[in-house]
Amino acid sequence: MGCDITLFCEGYIKEKWINIDRWYRKDDWPEIMVTDTEGFDYVDLIDGSRDYGLFYLLAGVRGSEAYNSYPPISPPKGLPEERDALLKKEYNYGNVPDNMNFHHASYLTLRELKESGYGGxxxxxxxxxxxxxxxxxxxxxxxxxxxxxxxxxxxxxxxxxxxxxxxxxxYINLNLTDMIEKMEQLKKERRIASDDEVRIVFWFDN
Known part of the structure; x- marks a missing residue:
């Protein structure tokens, strides 16, 4: 059975976490009033890739440290308590009794990704x-x-x-390298000061 990832990028802006890789065309930021009838501008951080090497490095998915010398960046942390309304909507939409396949939800800051050493x-x-x-x-x-x-x-x-x-x-994984570079660009575009204030939030489904 195949495994896919759902991944968002958030920035800490004006004292709250806001999605910065998809944004609502009417008012720049996806907030609670986002509707399914409106489109989004979108920066795909991993180009829609089903890359099991990347999945393993992000959260230990589709791999084992028993057979891999390069451990995951972090064990899965679960979803962050504070997150953008769009992420809440997307996660709750699929996580219903007849579709309970979401797993290994987690988040990683740009600092954590860079300090792993896996990007260069x-x-x-x-x-x-x-x-x-x-x-x-x-x-x-x-x-x-x-x-x-x-x-x-x-x-x-x-x-x-x-x-x-x-x-x-x-390079251990070029999709990870490219993702870090795209996050750096989003950080620059949104004038975010710290690598701790840009993060990916993600989960997997089978």
């Missing part, structure tokens, strides 16, 4: 397809930003067949 180049090690790895490293040397797929050293030997062991400086 980091030291990686694992088992790779040699031809694919060499091609990726050549592209990196040309200045491209790309991600090399690898089998973690904690994985079983059967996953390593036909692969070679490497250590390198690379």
């Amino acid at each position: 180049l980091m030291r990686l090690k694992g088992w790779v397809d040699e031809a694919d790895f060499d091609d990726t490293m050549s592209r990196v040397l040309r200045g491209d930003r790309c991600q090399s797929h690898f089998v973690d050293i904690k994985e079983g030997e059967y996953r390593r067949q036909g692969k070679v062991y490497k250590e390198w400086d690379g």
Whole structure:
């Protein structure tokens, strides 16, 4: 069964948390009077991606530390008590008795995402397809930003067949890297001062 993420970005503005990646076209901010008949401007932080590597790093979804050397940024925290009305509406809409598949709800500030170290180049090690790895490293040397797929050293030997062991400086998840950059841009556009005042709020469903 597939797993999807619902994810919003919020900023702490005028002493309250307000959604900043979707906003109501009439009055800039989604508030309690948002209706289904009006459209939204929208910045998709993860480009609609069903990226299980990203899901694992955000909240331990679709992965296990028993087989992964890089732990999740944080265990799921649940939804924050104070959040934008649009998030409350979206979560309550799907979380009804005949659709109780929402799980691993959580939130992470821009500071937490950046301090994880997962957004930039980091030291990686694992088992790779040699031809694919060499091609990726050549592209990196040309200045491209790309991600090399690898089998973690904690994985079983059967996953390593036909692969070679490497250590390198690379990106663990480019969707996470891109999301952090988009959050930085939203922070700048909304004139928010602190990385603690920009966050993602998210949950998963099967």
